[in-house]
Amino acid sequence: MPELAGLGPDALVELDVSRLRALLAASRAPLKSFLLDQKRIAGLGNIYVCEALFRARLHPGTPARRATGRAAALLRAIRATLRVALSNRGTSMRDFVDSEGRRGENASALLVYGREREPCRACGATLCRSLDSGRSTFFCPRCQRR
C-alpha cells in the first residue's frame, strides 16, 4: 500500500514503549506536534492528543526528547484515550464537539478538550486553551507543568 508507506506505527496496535521512546528521543518537536505528526505515529487527531497529554500529565509544549522517561505513561494515556473513544459505541471523539469546540451530548467523556475556563476534573484548577496555527490546545496549568 504505497499510499500508507509514509505513515508511522498505528497508535493503538503497532506502537510499543521502546518504539515510542526511540521516536521521542529522535525528535526536536514539542509533544503536541510530535503526537499529531502522522509520519511518526498514525491515528491521533487534535482532540485525542489533548486528552492523552492530560492523562499523562505532560505539558503540550514540552520537547518530545525530554519526555523519553515518560514514554510508558504516555503510551498508557494514548491507549486509554483511544479506548474511551472506541467504547463510546464507535462514536469518534470528533463527534463530541463541533468545529468551534462546543460540546455535544457525549462530551462528558472529554477531560480537557472543549473545557476552557472549566475546572480540571483532577485538581480543580481552571483549564486553559492556547491557539497554535489555527489549532486549539486544551490543558490544565497545574496538572501539566512544563
Ligand SMILES: [Zn+2]
Ligand atoms: Zn488539573
